Amino acid sequence: MSNEMARMKFYCDDHRCIECFACSVACAEAHELPTGISRRKVITLHDGVEGKEVSTSIACMHCTDAPCEQVCPVDCFYIREDGIVLHDKDKCIGCGYCLYACPFGAPQFPRDGAFGHKGAMDKCTMCAGGPLETNSEKERHLYGQNRIAEGKVPMCAAVCSTNALLVGDAESVSNIYRKRVAGRGQRS
Amino acid sequence: MRKYIYLIIGALCLASAVYANESQIWGEMRIQNILGYGQEESWKLGPLFTMLQSQYFAWIFLGVLLGVPAVFFMHYKIVGPKVFPHSEKKYYAFNLYNRIIHQVAAVSFLVIVPTGFIIVFGDFFGGGTLVRMAKNLHGIFTIPFTIVVIPMALMWLKEALFNLDDVKWFLILGGYLSKEKQIIHASQFNAGQKMWYWVAILGGITMIFSGAFMFFLDFKMEMLHNLTGMSQIDLLRAAAILHNVMGFAVVALFITHVYMSMFAIKGAVHSIITGYVEEEEVKFLHNKWYKKLKDQGKF
Ligand code: SF4
Numbered sequence: 001m002s003n004e005m006a007r008m009k010f011y012c013d014d015h016r017c018i019e020c021f022a023c024s025v026a027c028a029e030a031h032e033l034p035t036g037i038s039r040r041k042v043i044t045l046h047d048g049v050e051g052k053e054v055s056t057s058i059a060c061m062h063c064t065d066a067p068c069e070q071v072c073p074v075d076c077f078y079i080r081e082d083g084i085v086l087h088d089k090d091k092c093i094g095c096g097y098c099l100y101a102c103p104f105g106a107p108q109f110p111r112d113g114a115f116g117h118k119g120a121m122d123k124c125t126m127c128a129g130g131p132l133e134t135n136s137e138k139e140r141h142l143y144g145q146n147r148i149a150e151g152k153v154p155m156c157a158a159v160c161s162t163n164a165l166l167v168g169d170a171e172s173v174s175n176i177y178r179k180r181v182a183g184r185g186q187r188s
Numbered sequence: 189m190r191k192y193i194y195l196i197i198g199a200l201c202l203a204s205a206v207y208a209n210e211s212q213i214w215g216e217m218r219i220q221n222i223l224g225y226g227q228e229e230s231w232k233l234g235p236l237f238t239m240l241q242s243q244y245f246a247w248i249f250l251g252v253l254l255g256v257p258a259v260f261f262m263h264y265k266i267v268g269p270k271v272f273p274h275s276e277k278k279y280y281a282f283n284l285y286n287r288i289i290h291q292v293a294a295v296s297f298l299v300i301v302p303t304g305f306i307i308v309f310g311d312f313f314g315g316g317t318l319v320r321m322a323k324n325l326h327g328i329f330t331i332p333f334t335i336v337v338i339p340m341a342l343m344w345l346k347e348a349l350f351n352l353d354d355v356k357w358f359l360i361l362g363g364y365l366s367k368e369k370q371i372i373h374a375s376q377f378n379a380g381q382k383m384w385y386w387v388a389i390l391g392g393i394t395m396i397f398s399g400a401f402m403f404f405l406d407f408k409m410e411m412l413h414n415l416t417g418m419s420q421i422d423l424l425r426a427a428a429i430l431h432n433v434m435g436f437a438v439v440a441l442f443i444t445h446v447y448m449s450m451f452a453i454k455g456a457v458h459s460i461i462t463g464y465v466e467e468e469e470v471k472f473l474h475n476k477w478y479k480k481l482k483d484q485g486k487f
C-alpha cells in the first residue's frame with residue numbers, strides 16, 4: 001500500500017449490469033435532482049442484438065488529474081484527499097467548459113430563466129456533498145445528500161441489486177473485479 | 189429587416205426547445221462521445237481543448253490586453269498623435285443610418301469585450317455573482333450586435349474591398365510611424381480600417397455562432413454535423429477553441445480601432461458621432477477619397 005490516501009473510484013461491471021435503472025433513479029430521488037438532470041445514467045449498446053447487448057452505468061468518474069478542474073475559468077473545483085472531485089456551485093458561472101473537457105460527459109446544466117441561461121453545473125458528487133457546512137440544509141439543497149460524511153456507501157452502489165456498480169478505493173475495487181473475472185474464467 | 193429579426197428569435201427559441209432528454213451529449217450519443225475522446229483516429233478535441241484552456245488561453249488574452257495598449261502607449265509617447273484642425277470645412281460622410289448601426293455595434297462591443305475578459309480571468313474575480321452576470325451580459329449584448337452585423341457588413345462592403353493601394357498602405361503602415369503629416373493615398377477606408385471591417389464582420393459572425401453553440405449546448409446544426417462528421421460535443425469543443433482564438437484577433441483590433449479614433453488621430457471619433465469628417469483629415473489620410481470628393485465639388 002502506498003502511504004497516500006487511496007483514491008475513491010467507481011466501476012460498473014457490464015457483465016452484471018441488467019439495465020434496471022435503479023442507480024439512476026435512486027440517485028435522482030436521494031438528491032432530489034430537478035427534472036432533466038440525471039447525474040447517473042444507464043446506457044445500453046447494441047440494444048436487442050443477441051450476444052452483443054451490453055449495459056453500463058455512467059456518472060462522473062472522479063478522474064485523477066481531472067480535466068474539468070483544469071479548464072474551469074473560475075477555478076471552482078477542488079479534489080478531496082480521497083480523490084473525490086467536487087465543485088463550488090456558488091462560484092460556478094455555468095460556462096460549460098468542464099463539459100467540453102470531460103471525457104465522460106458528466107457535467108450537466110439546469111436551465112434557468114427565460115433566456116435559457118445555463119445554471120450552475122451539476123454532476124455526481126459521489127454522495128460527498130459540497131464545500132458548504134457538512135450536512136447543512138444548504139449543502140443538501142445544492143449538492144444533495146452527504147452520505148460519505150455519514151459513513152454510508154453512495155446511493156447508486158447501495159441499491160445495485162447485482163452489485164455491478166462498485167465504489168471504493170481504487171485498489172479494493174480492482175481486487176473485487178479481478179476476482180470476478182477469474183471466477184468467470186475470462187482472460188484479463 | 190423585420191423578417192431577419194424574426195428569423196433570429198425563431199432560431200433561438202428552437203434551440204432552447206430541443207434541450208435535455210434527447211440531448212446528443214447525455215443521450216444515446218454519450219457512449220460514442222466517450223469512446224471518441226482522444227482516440228487515435230478522432231480529432232482529439234477534448235484533450236486539445238483541455239490543454240489550450242488550462243495552459244494558454246488566459247495567458248494569451250493577458251498578453252493581448254496588456255501588450256497591445258503598451259505598444260500604443262509607446263507610439264503615443266514617441267510618435268505622438270496626429271492633430272488636424274477641426275474648424276475647417278467638413279463633409280457629411282456618415283448618415284444617421286450609418287451612425288445608428290455603428291453605435292449599436294459599438295455599445296455591444298463595449299459590453300462584450302470587458303465581460304469577456306471578466307470570464308477569462310474569472311478566477312481572479314473570484315467567480316460567483318459578478319462573473320455570472322458578466323457571462324449573461326456577454327450573451328445578451330450579442331443580440332444587438334447580431335441584429336446590426338449584416339446591415340453593417342452591407343453598408344460598408346464596397347469601401348472595404350481590398351485593392352492595390354492597400355499594399356502600399358501596409359508597407360508604410362499608413363504613415364503612422366512618422367511624426368510628419370504625409371499624404372496617404374487611401375480611399376474612404378484605409379487598409380487598416382478594412383482589416384478591422386473584415387475581422388469585425390467575419391470574426392464577429394464566427395463569434396456569434398460559436399458563442400450561440402456554447403450558450404445553448406444543444407444548438408442543432410444538421411448542416412455542420414453532416415459537413416464535418418463531428419458529434420455535438422466535438423462541435424462544442426471546436427466552438428470553444430474557435431471562440432477563444434478568434435477572440436484574440438477581435439480584441440486586438442478592437443483596441444486598435446479605439447486607439448486610432450480616440451488618440452492617434454485626435455478627435456477622429458467625432459466623425460462617427462456627428463457624421464462629419466474634417467477636410468484636413470481626409471486630405472492627408474484618405475487622399476484618393478479627397479480627390480474624388482473634390483471633383484464632385486463636395487468640399
Ligand atoms: S466531471 Fe468529468 S472530467 Fe471531471 S472528474 Fe468527473 S468524469 Fe472526470
Ligand code: SF4
Nearest residue numbers: 072092093095096098
Ligand atoms: S460550468 Fe462551472 S464548473 Fe464548469 S467550467 Fe464553467 S464555471 Fe467551472
